[in-house]
Amino acid sequence: MLARVGTMRARARFYVAAALTTAINAVQILDGRATAKAIRAELGAEVASIQKTHGVTPGLGVLLVGDRRDSLTYVRMKRKAADEVGIFSSDVTLPASASEDDVLEAVSKLNADPQIHGILVQLPLPSHIDESRILETISPNKDADGFCYENVARLVLRGGPRPLATACTPAGCVELLQRYDIPLAGKRAVVLGRSNVVGAPVAALLQQCDATVTLCHSASENVPDIVREADVVIAAVGKPEYVRGSWLKPGATVIDVGINAVDDATKKAGYRLVGDVHFDEASQVVSAITPVPGGVGPMTIAMLLSNVVNLTKASVGLPMAPLPGRLADKV
Amino acid sequence: MLARVGTMRARARFYVAAALTTAINAVQILDGRATAKAIRAELGAEVASIQKTHGVTPGLGVLLVGDRRDSLTYVRMKRKAADEVGIFSSDVTLPASASEDDVLEAVSKLNADPQIHGILVQLPLPSHIDESRILETISPNKDADGFCYENVARLVLRGGPRPLATACTPAGCVELLQRYDIPLAGKRAVVLGRSNVVGAPVAALLQQCDATVTLCHSASENVPDIVREADVVIAAVGKPEYVRGSWLKPGATVIDVGINAVDDATKKAGYRLVGDVHFDEASQVVSAITPVPGGVGPMTIAMLLSNVVNLTKASVGLPMAPLPGRLADKV
Structure with a gap:
C-alpha cells in the first residue's frame, strides 16, 4: 500500500509539473483517475483470489428504471468498470412507467439471486416511486450503495458493528484524501451540501x-467565512464554480464533487464541464485540489466496485477491507 | 401552544428577576424544569384524550439490568414522571449477571406485549452484553429512546419517513430552544461531544x-476558537466547567447537557452538581443559558414521555406530534 501511494504521489507530482507549469502556487492535483485505476488493479487481484479460493465470482445487479440519458451513461460506466475487475454484472431495466410494485419485485428477485452480491438501484427513480421504500427493500448485505437504514445508521453510530457498505462518492472522497496522506484527525473540514448521497x-x-466537521447547506449564513476556516473543503452543491478562490484558506485541500456543464462556444460540444469550485482561482491558493472531471467521479465508481467485492467477501466469510477512521475499529 | 409558550416565557422572566438579580449581564435562564412541567401537562391531556377516544393507556416498559445506583435513580425518576401524566409503566429488572440471551428474551416479551407502547432499556448495560444487539432487537415502533437503526437513519436522512422517536436528550435540547424562540435556521451551532446518545x-x-452545525470531539483542535463562532452551544462532554466564559460569543445561547459532581466542603453532601459550562462566567457573556440541574435533565424525561405518547398515537392510527425543523415535513 505504501509503495503504491508513493508511486501515485510521484505520478501526481508529474501531473502537476506537466499540466500546470503556468500555476504560481505549487498545487497538488489529487488525481482520481490514476487513484481509481490503482484501486481497480487491487480489486482485480482480490476478485481473482476469491474465485480461486472460494469459486465465487462477485456479482453486481444494476436496476435502472426509465431511460434518463445521464442514468444510462452512469450505468454503462459502472458496468464497464465492473467488467474490468472481473465482477459479473446483471442489468434489470424497467420502463419509466413501471409501478412501485414492479420495482419492489425486481429488487426482491435480486435479493434472492445467489449470483448477485451487490445491488445498485440507479437514482433518481421516476417521481411516482417512493425512493426510500425501494432502498429499504434492498437486503443490507447486498446494499452496494450503502443507502439502507441499517448501513446509514451503522455509519453514523460510534461503536457497534461496521456498515457493510458506505455511500460510494463519500467513500471515494475520503479514500482519495487518505491515499494522498492528507491529514484529517483534528483538522477542520467543511462540507458544502447535505444530500443523503454525498454531503x-x-x-x-x-x-x-x-x-x-461543519456541514453547510442552502440555509447557512456567511458560507465564505465558514469555508475560510477549513483545512479540507468538500464541495457538493451542484452550482458551477460556486466556491471562489477568496473563500479558501491558503494551503487547504479541496475535493470538488460537482460536475456541471456550462456553455462554452470554444468547445466542439458547445459546453465544458466544471466543478462546484472555481478551479483556476482555487489553484492559486490551496495546496491540493481534485480536477473536474478526473477527480471524484472515477473514485465513486471504484468505491462501488470495492463495496461489491467487500459484500462478496462477507458472503463467503472472508474479512472485509477496513473502513476509514474510527470505522476501522468496528467489526 | 403559543399562549403556553407566552406563559412560560413570562415564568422564565420571573425566574431571571427573582434568582439572578446580582448578574450584570441580562441573561435569560432557560428553565427546563418549568418547561418540562408544561410539557407534562400537555401530555397528561393527550393521554386522557387517547384513553377517552380509543380506550388505550400508553404503556412504558422499562428494562434495567443490574443495580447501578445512577441507573436506579434515573429509572425511578422516569417511572414517577410517567405516572404523573397517566402513562402505565412496567418494570423488568434483571441481575447484572444476566446473559445476553436473557436480555434479548426480556426485550422480545416487551415487543410482544400489547400493553406496552414504548420500551426503554436503561443504559449502560453490563459490559458482557452487546448494547447494539440489544437496542437493535427493540421493535422500531416501540423504540422509546430512538436508538434503533431505523430511527437513527430516519433522523439523519432528508426526505423519506420520519423517525418514530428521537433520542430524548437531543430532543429535549431542541424543544427547549424552540419553546424559548431561540432562532436556529442559518445560525451556527457548535456541539461538544459526539456520543450516540447526545452529541x-x-x-x-x-x-x-x-x-x-459543527461537531467537536476529543480529537478536535482549537476548540475554544470554534466555540467562539457559535450562536448556539450544546455542551455534552462530561467535564465539569469545561467551557469557560472567554470561549463564548457575546449573546450566544448555551445548552449545558453535563451534570458532574464536584467536591464542595461547604455542601452537606460534600459535593455540588455543575455542568460542562462554567455557569457564572458564561452568564456574564451569553444571552441565554440552561441551569444545572434544572435545565436539560427534566426535558430529557419529558421527551421520553412524549415519545411514548407519540408511539401510542401511531399504534392506534392517530397523527404523531410534528418533529423539529425539516423533520416536520416528513410523514
Missing part, C-alpha cells in the same frame, strides 16, 4: 476520521 | 432545524 454521509465519514 | 443526534436535529 451528509461524507460529513459522517470525515468525523469518523476524527476531523472536526 | 451525534443533537447535531442531526439542529441540522434538521437548518442550523449550520
Whole structure:
C-alpha cells in the first residue's frame, strides 16, 4: 500500500509539473483517475483470489428504471468498470412507467439471486416511486450503495458493528484524501451540501476520521467565512464554480464533487464541464485540489466496485477491507 | 401552544428577576424544569384524550439490568414522571449477571406485549452484553429512546419517513430552544461531544432545524476558537466547567447537557452538581443559558414521555406530534 501511494504521489507530482507549469502556487492535483485505476488493479487481484479460493465470482445487479440519458451513461460506466475487475454484472431495466410494485419485485428477485452480491438501484427513480421504500427493500448485505437504514445508521453510530457498505462518492472522497496522506484527525473540514448521497454521509465519514466537521447547506449564513476556516473543503452543491478562490484558506485541500456543464462556444460540444469550485482561482491558493472531471467521479465508481467485492467477501466469510477512521475499529 | 409558550416565557422572566438579580449581564435562564412541567401537562391531556377516544393507556416498559445506583435513580425518576401524566409503566429488572440471551428474551416479551407502547432499556448495560444487539432487537415502533437503526437513519436522512422517536436528550435540547424562540435556521451551532446518545443526534436535529452545525470531539483542535463562532452551544462532554466564559460569543445561547459532581466542603453532601459550562462566567457573556440541574435533565424525561405518547398515537392510527425543523415535513 505504501509503495503504491508513493508511486501515485510521484505520478501526481508529474501531473502537476506537466499540466500546470503556468500555476504560481505549487498545487497538488489529487488525481482520481490514476487513484481509481490503482484501486481497480487491487480489486482485480482480490476478485481473482476469491474465485480461486472460494469459486465465487462477485456479482453486481444494476436496476435502472426509465431511460434518463445521464442514468444510462452512469450505468454503462459502472458496468464497464465492473467488467474490468472481473465482477459479473446483471442489468434489470424497467420502463419509466413501471409501478412501485414492479420495482419492489425486481429488487426482491435480486435479493434472492445467489449470483448477485451487490445491488445498485440507479437514482433518481421516476417521481411516482417512493425512493426510500425501494432502498429499504434492498437486503443490507447486498446494499452496494450503502443507502439502507441499517448501513446509514451503522455509519453514523460510534461503536457497534461496521456498515457493510458506505455511500460510494463519500467513500471515494475520503479514500482519495487518505491515499494522498492528507491529514484529517483534528483538522477542520467543511462540507458544502447535505444530500443523503454525498454531503451528509461524507460529513459522517470525515468525523469518523476524527476531523472536526461543519456541514453547510442552502440555509447557512456567511458560507465564505465558514469555508475560510477549513483545512479540507468538500464541495457538493451542484452550482458551477460556486466556491471562489477568496473563500479558501491558503494551503487547504479541496475535493470538488460537482460536475456541471456550462456553455462554452470554444468547445466542439458547445459546453465544458466544471466543478462546484472555481478551479483556476482555487489553484492559486490551496495546496491540493481534485480536477473536474478526473477527480471524484472515477473514485465513486471504484468505491462501488470495492463495496461489491467487500459484500462478496462477507458472503463467503472472508474479512472485509477496513473502513476509514474510527470505522476501522468496528467489526 | 403559543399562549403556553407566552406563559412560560413570562415564568422564565420571573425566574431571571427573582434568582439572578446580582448578574450584570441580562441573561435569560432557560428553565427546563418549568418547561418540562408544561410539557407534562400537555401530555397528561393527550393521554386522557387517547384513553377517552380509543380506550388505550400508553404503556412504558422499562428494562434495567443490574443495580447501578445512577441507573436506579434515573429509572425511578422516569417511572414517577410517567405516572404523573397517566402513562402505565412496567418494570423488568434483571441481575447484572444476566446473559445476553436473557436480555434479548426480556426485550422480545416487551415487543410482544400489547400493553406496552414504548420500551426503554436503561443504559449502560453490563459490559458482557452487546448494547447494539440489544437496542437493535427493540421493535422500531416501540423504540422509546430512538436508538434503533431505523430511527437513527430516519433522523439523519432528508426526505423519506420520519423517525418514530428521537433520542430524548437531543430532543429535549431542541424543544427547549424552540419553546424559548431561540432562532436556529442559518445560525451556527457548535456541539461538544459526539456520543450516540447526545452529541451525534443533537447535531442531526439542529441540522434538521437548518442550523449550520459543527461537531467537536476529543480529537478536535482549537476548540475554544470554534466555540467562539457559535450562536448556539450544546455542551455534552462530561467535564465539569469545561467551557469557560472567554470561549463564548457575546449573546450566544448555551445548552449545558453535563451534570458532574464536584467536591464542595461547604455542601452537606460534600459535593455540588455543575455542568460542562462554567455557569457564572458564561452568564456574564451569553444571552441565554440552561441551569444545572434544572435545565436539560427534566426535558430529557419529558421527551421520553412524549415519545411514548407519540408511539401510542401511531399504534392506534392517530397523527404523531410534528418533529423539529425539516423533520416536520416528513410523514
